[in-house]
Amino acid sequence: MPDQAAEQVMDLRIEGLDAEGVGLASRGADRVRIPGALPGERVEAIPARRHRHRVEGRLLRVLEPAPERVAAPCPHYGECGGCSLQHLDYPAQLAFKRRRVKEALARAGVTVDVPSVIGMEEPWGYRNKVDLSFGHDPSRGVRLGFHRRGRWHEVVPAAGCLIAPPELLAAVRAVEGWALAHGLDAYDPRTHTGFLRTLLLREGRATGQRMVALVTAGAEALPGAGALREAVARVVPGLRSLLWVVNEAPSDALKVDRVQVLWGEEAIEEELGGLRYPVAVESFFQTNTLQARRLLATVLELAKAAPTDGVLDLFCGVGTFALALSPRVRNVVGIEWVEEAVQSARRLAEAAGFSNARFLAGPVRLLLPEAAAGLGGVDLVLLDPPRSGAGGKVMRKIGRAAPRRVVYVSCNPQTLGEDLVHLLPFGYRVNQVRALDLFPHTPHVETVVRLERTGR
Structure with a gap:
């Protein structure tokens, strides 16, 4: 047979x-x-x-x-759900990402030169944020690691991860030892039982400050909090923030119901473009600081801001682009859905003395027309939407606002192309493209596109 x-x-x-x-x-x-x-x-x-x-x-x-x-250097390659391109040498990864951008633009009817992707001299150890999950290891009990590819309820050990800095990973063994010593079990998202959920590690590359945040299910007190403080402080250099975060939601997504500072401050700081940004547990900040600097420099280069410009910064987050543009332009208005990010941007603008920068909280598609009218003329629109893109409604409202220049920052070439289809009929032409590699060894690529209005 x-x-x-x-x-x-x-x-x-x-x-x-x-x-x-x-x-x-x-x-x-x-x-x-x-x-x-x-x-x-x-x-x-x-x-x-x-x-x-x-x-x-x-x-x-x-x-x-x-x-x-090439031989993938990570011992967990193939098991872990990340770094899926380790078997492709780095110059070929950059060439693949360039093709992705060119093909997405071509589908949108855009023919333009796409220069080589701006890569990293050292494409390892670049992440300033690491999310680890607790799982159960039959041989030793609680283990911290990354979700196993195709089996999200299992974890692959974090030890040996090559894109995370060793100074942050030093916390892993200390936290595992503390959990085993106190008999604590891992949360099971299938049965919604157990205590230990995730460990969030963050660092400020420019400041050297580090955060360790333990995320658990609900409890009145954290067992062995003093022992955890001692264990983590002993092995993590530059520790500024040790937090206990309670997440009572049944899903795996991070939801902060309560934060208790076990040691230090509630946030760390990172420096970008001459400003210091507070980075809390839930804060969005680019996970590759070196390439984030290059991204900011690229946006400023393509924006070609003038002192008379009125600027809209859409999906502005904590205001990274808007605050960098503020000293160079007449006025800038940032719009962001997340209220906490807007409050942070306002505080940063006030501390820097940028009286010409305003930030609005709410949906971009609803606030855009009012913000454009309040500027008394829009010269430049900058947008940095999520992976799902800005959407046709937002792009058409940008077209109706008729800025002379648009700079679109995209983390997804496919939705970038789809969005451009809605803007091009308003008389815009793509005349410059830059692509940057913020996530080596993954298929992701960041793209910055500059458009000019040539008429309609």
């Missing part, structure tokens, strides 16, 4: 990569996705899932490797 497993083995030639960096091949009428495979390679794989003519495959072995293939 023939071996069914052997019959399922597919011998495939990889034709390209999709937007997630997954290898693509054809087999009859089927389109096959093979994680870990590279263009030009001949591989053996087996089907894992099928949906109509789309097959999700599992790589068995590489028969003919591509010249760009």
Whole structure:
């Protein structure tokens, strides 16, 4: 009787990569996705899932490797859910990301030169924020790590992670030891039982300040709080903030119901563009400080701000771009949905003496027309929307506001292209593009596009 497993083995030639960096091949009428495979390679794989003519495959072995293939250095590569491009050498990663941007713009009908992606000289240890989950290890009890690929309720050990700084990862062993010593168990999101949920680690690269935040289910008191303070302070240099965060929500997403400072301050600080930004547990801040500096410099270069400009900064967060532009322009108004971020931006503007900067809290699509009218003329619109994009309504309202220049900062080339389709009919032309790698060894790429109004 023939071996069914052997019959399922597919011998495939990889034709390209999709937007997630997954290898693509054809087999009859089927389109096959093979994680870990590279263009030009001949591989053996087996089907894992099928949906109509789309097959999700599992790589068995590489028969003919591509010249760009390298040995992934991380001991958890393939198990951990992150860093899925470690098997592709870094220059080839940058070339792949450039193609992603070019293809997304081409689908929007934009033909423009896309220079080489601005990469990192050292693409390891770059993250200033690490989120770890507690899980149960049958051999030793509680363990901290990253979600296992395809099995979100299991964790892969954090030790050996190459994109996290070792000064932050030093907290992992200390917290695990404290949890084991006090008999504490991991929270299970399937049954909503257990106590220890996540460990959030943050650092200010420019300031050297570090935060360790323990997130748990609800409790009146934290067992062994003094022992935790002692254990963490002993191994984490520059510790400024040790927090106990209570999250009583059933889901895995971070929801802060209560914060107790166990040691130091409630926030750390990071420096960017000459300003110091407070970074709390829930604060959004770019996770790659070095590339965030380059991103800010790129935005300022493409904005070409003038002293007479009225500027709208949409999806402004804590005001990073608006505050950097403030000394260079007549007036700037930032709009952001998250109230806490707006309050932070207002405090920073006041501390810096930027009286020409205002920040509004609410939906961009609702506040944009009023903010534009209040400026007495919009010369420049800057927007940095989430991965889902700004959306057609916002883009059309930008078109109706008729700024002379638009600078769009995107973390998703696909939604960037979709958004541009709504703006181009208002007489805009893309004339400059820059792409930056803020997340080496992943398929993600940051894109900055400058548009000018040439008429309608």
